Amino acid sequence: MAGSARTTPTLVDTVSSAITERIAGRQLMPGARLPSVRAFAESMGVSKSTVVEAYERLGAEGAIVARRGSGFYVAGKTRPLCLKEIGPQLDRAVDPLWITRQSMQSGPELLKPGSGWLPSSWMPEEAIRRALRHIARDADSNVICYDKPLGFPPLRSQIARRLADKGVEAEAxxxxxxxxxxxAVDLLCRFLLDPGDTVLVDDPCYFNYHALLRANRAKVVGVPFTPAGPDVAQLERLIVEHRPRFYLTNSALHNPTGATLAPVVAHRVLKLAEAHDMLIVEDDIFGDLEADPAPRLAGFDGLDRVISVGSFSKTLSASIRCGYIALRPDxxxxxxxxxxxxxxxxxxxxxxxxHRLITDGAYRRHLAEIREKLARAMGETARRLERCGLTIWTEPRGGLFLWARLPDGLDSADVARHALARDVVLAPGAAFSAETGGREFLRFNVAHCADPRTFSVLEDAMAAV
Amino acid sequence: MAGSARTTPTLVDTVSSAITERIAGRQLMPGARLPSVRAFAESMGVSKSTVVEAYERLGAEGAIVARRGSGFYVAGKTRPLCLKEIGPQLDRAVDPLWITRQSMQSGPELLKPGSGWLPSSWMPEEAIRRALRHIARDADSNVICYDKPLGFPPLRSQIARRLADKGVEAEAxxxxxxxxxxxAVDLLCRFLLDPGDTVLVDDPCYFNYHALLRANRAKVVGVPFTPAGPDVAQLERLIVEHRPRFYLTNSALHNPTGATLAPVVAHRVLKLAEAHDMLIVEDDIFGDLEADPAPRLAGFDGLDRVISVGSFSKTLSASIRCGYIALRPDxxxxxxxxxxxxxxxxxxxxxxxxHRLITDGAYRRHLAEIREKLARAMGETARRLERCGLTIWTEPRGGLFLWARLPDGLDSADVARHALARDVVLAPGAAFSAETGGREFLRFNVAHCADPRTFSVLEDAMAAV
Known part of the structure; x- marks a missing residue:
């Protein structure tokens, strides 16, 4: 083979390149059968042995595969799905996948104003340990079997009661x-979407929505967001243009801005959804942190076109996994x-x-306590950020997040890189905004901003870029 | 409108029907814009007002939707995915979705020889309660935060050790x-599959694979199964014909047959996988019930083309959810x-x-105990079934399941229906076999066959059909 390759290098090269180009240009797809040696030799005007040699060379390189008795095929995809490659290529500092991992992995030596959840010390650890002991003792508790298909009925009743407090009427x-x-959001994607369907998200929105929706092969379109909710005129334009299957949003304590949906906007959003046959998935993950519940789309709509989603990860425990979906009965x-x-x-x-934590009163007391702590931290953090020269985009009614704009057109990804080098993890706006709009913003978790070093490192990073 | 409809009923009907047919025939897809009133009137040779009326009628029926300023569109799909409708239409008695729910919901009054798991009374409840108390007391246990991205490192080390005992070398x-x-299998589907890719499963196989793979929009092809593993000649033929992305199988204690993969078959399967660039997902869910581990595909292959999956739901608790994937490092x-x-x-x-249950010795003791109980129950159940006139397809080396053929060509779905009317839930073979091959078989869970009524009801049901 090597000898013959030396005598006719040009022809074999030409034939090999022709095939490689067709594979690269997707004219020959993975798994496709290559032309027979004879047919290809004729079409290229070369000898059959030249084609055989080219095929063998490509086979050795792994580009094509011989199958006994049935010819040559373009090698299949051995590589699996890579979320990083199907989205925009992002710098680590603004890569949502990396930010999520960083928040989960990093040790206590880091300051994490960019975190998406409360510090452990704010969580009701003693109540959780008490609930564990209670379940361990309670002979009626099921520690063995699968749950019922809908899930533990007493917890569903409690969730229905809690939703009613927010104006959302739902039976257990x-x-x-x-x-x-x-x-829950992922399950709804699989319930509602066909590959290639469009989903609207807020711009900016919780950064993981982009990865989750990409993994569901959805087309993601961002709706410009205002302190009162989505920009309704833009929303209508985008609905007409993209005919989305659903709109995924946080109505209460929006991530990352902390904004609350205004009733008049809610009404208009629902009218648009109805006129254009669009569904809405309302992710109420931070809802329990509100002192006075703002209106929910699911409440106005009566769970007709709106599906409500929630969990206890942000308020009780993320180690104990439990979320829910409230949707129309049919x-x-x-x-x-x-x-x-x-x-x-x-x-x-x-x-x-x-269920135990909600019914023994621990959850109610815990919520009252962290709402108060958050309100104090919110005011304090806003003042400190303003002193650093940042502008608060909107004053949140509660929750964890402040969305703050850097002065002088500074790029928050650059600031985040500098801060990370000094062990402060920031959340730069570009991670939350598919478009470029978030570039000057940072999201601050006020519960992680008690240490003054947060602000000195921030100021140094701003000066350094 | 009603008046004008009466004056030109035939023309409006004709125009409406023309549109309805195009929608039904998918020439007009959901969301597609309909022709303008003028263009459609010209093409149909009718007046514009006739078309307007037809459009309005279809709008009132919900088939099309008017959008202000931009015309009429075929109504979007309001209905979400329905697994029941994208698979073959099945009678309840053989519908996997229904069998799963029935097993989860039914109370203690039912006998469940068709169940897929052990009775609660066989599970190590006291050890689990002890582990709960231990975690509640242990100040170092994390009951608050998200797990590390890969998952709790000490448990991964333990799983690596357990895999090594089965000949599968994997780093934590x-x-x-x-x-x-x-x-885990679902996550791998999403990692490995594009919509429309083919997946091979055993015929028969665990019934939920069909629903799971359908929900992943895979094309599912069954490989005839023998007591030594898949029929290798058929496997090769199906690989060549369908070019599957992966083959999903249980090597040890196959569900539903209880068969164990023979080493010679394992070797051939791996050679085929390599020659045809196919991956293998080896679901080892019942593996810990083996006394002496049989060879695993993942062991022979060194986790190159084979991905191994497992959990503790069948041996420790299904109330506490925990599974794993072992795969190539890259x-x-x-x-x-x-x-x-x-x-x-x-x-x-x-x-x-x-992790606590595995390391405190409870798991080892529990496994030794249930293996012995299962071996006794296996022999006893086989004898009783043979006395009822059934034939055991293969004698399992362990585990829960016996795959037994009814005599005289009896249809197991009919037998299952009769038995269910007398509170005995059977698992008819058609639920496990996409083809018709399983129709004469039943899967018995030997741990649920202690009550003699199981067999008297079975005999009555066989006599009644």
Whole structure:
């Protein structure tokens, strides 16, 4: 082979390149059968032995595969899905996948004003340990078996009661438990979307929505966001242009801006959804941190076109996984079939623990306490940021987040890189905004901003870029 | 409108029907814009007012939607995915979705020889309660925060050790925790498959694979199964014909047959996988019930083309969700990105509990005990079934399942219907076999066959059909 390659190098090269180009240009797709040696030799005007040699060379390189008795094929995709490659290529400092991992992995030596959750010390650890002991003792608790298809009935009743407090009327049988709000949104994607469907998100929005929707092969379109909710005129234009299957949003304590949906905007959004046959997935993950519940789309709409999602990860524990979906009654059966097919159901122990924590009063007391602490931290952090020269985009009614604009057109990714070098993890705006709009912003978690070093490092980083 | 409809009923009807047919025939897809009134009137040779009326009628019926200023559109799909409708239409008695729900919902009054798991009374409840108390007391246990991206490191080390006992060499960093084996297989589907890709499964196989793969929009092809593993000649033929992305199988204690893969078959399967660039997902969910581990594909292959999946749902608890994936090191990062994007990670509390149960010796003792009980129940159940006139397809080396053929060509779905009317839930073969091959078979869970009524009801049902 090597000898013959030396005598006719040019022809074999030409034939090999012709095939490689067709594969690269997707004229020959992975798995496609190559032309027979004879046919290809004729079409290229070369000898059959030249084609055989080219095929063998490509086979050795792994570009094509010989199958006994049936010819040569373009090598299949051995590589699996890579989320990083199907989205925009992002610098680490603004890569949502990396920010999520960093928040989960980093040790206590880091300051994390960019974190998406409360510090452990703010969480009701003693109450959780008490609930664990209670379940361990309670002979009636099920620590063995799968949960019921919809999920632990007493917890669903409690969630229905809590939703009612927010103006969302739902029977317990309209509530389906999941293992987290993220898993709930994912399950809804699989319930509602065909590959290539469009989903609207807020711009800016929670950064993981982009990765989650990309993994569901959805086309993601951002709706410009205002302190009162989505920009309704833009929303209508984008609905007409993209005919989205659903709009995914946080109505209460929006991530990352902390904004609250105004009732007049809510009404207009619902009218548009109805006129254009669009669904809405309302992720209420931070809702329990509100002191006085603002209106929910799911409440105005009566869970007709709106599906409500929530969990306890941000308020009780992210170690114990438990979330839920509230939706129209006629869709519950189909959703359960899908849930069981994909996971055999939610974790029963987690559901039991959450139920215990809600009903023994610990959750109510804990919420009252952290709301107060958050309100204090919010005011304090806003003042400190303003002193550093940042502008608060809107004053949140509660929750964890402040969305703040850097002065002088500074790029928040550059600032974040500098801060990270000094062990302060920031959350730069570009991670939250598919467009370029977020570039001058940072999201601050006020519960992680008590240490004055946060602000000195921020000021140094701003000066350094 | 009603008046004008009466004056030109035929023309409006004709125009309406023409549109309805185009929608039904998918010439007009959901969301497509209809022709303008003028253009359509000209093409149909009718007046514009006739078209307007037809459009309005279709609008009132919900088939099309008017959008202000931009014309008429085919109504979008309001209905979400329905697994029941995208698979074959099945009678309830053989519908996997229904069997799963029935097993989860039914109370203690039912006998469940068709169940897929052990009776609660066989599970190590006291050890689990002890582990709960231990975690509650242990100040170092994390009951608050998200797990690490790969999952609790000490549990991954333990799983690596357990895999090594089965001949599968894996570093702890090749192991990714999930919330169940089902969720693990689903995550791999999303990692490996494009919509429309083909997946091979055994025929018969665990019934939920069909629903899970359908929900992932895969094309599912069954490989005829023998007591030594898949029929290798048929496997090769199907690989050549369908070019599957992966083959999903249980090597040890196959569900539903209880068969064990023979080494010679394992070797041939791996050679085929390599020659045809196919991956293998080996679901080892019942593996811990083996006394002496049989060879695993993942062991022979060194986790190159084979990905191994497992969990503790069948041996410790299904209330505490915890599973895992072991795969080649260069794919771990991509899989973790996907895992975090879709769920924000596995449940840390569950992982901690599983780790505690494995390391305190409870799991080892429990396994030894249930293996012995299962072996006794297996022999006893086989004898009783043979006395009822059934034939055991293969004698399992362990585990829960016996795959038994009814005499005289009896249809197991009919037998199952009769038995269900007398509170005995059977698992008819058609649920496990996409083709018709399973129709004469039933899967028996020997741990649920202690009650003699199981067999008297079975005999009555066989006599009644």
């Amino acid at each position: 049988d309209q509530i389906v438990l999941t293992d987290s709000a993220t898993q 869709w519950v059966e189909g959703l359960i079939d899908l849930k069981l097919a994909l996971s055999l159901g939610n974790g029963h122990l987690s559901a039991t623990l959450m | 960093d090749q192991i990714v925790l999930t919330d169940s084996a089902t969720q 794919w771990v990062e991509g899989l973790i990105d996907l895992k975090l994007a879709l769920s924000l990670g596995n449940g840390h509390l569950s992982a901690t509990l599983m």
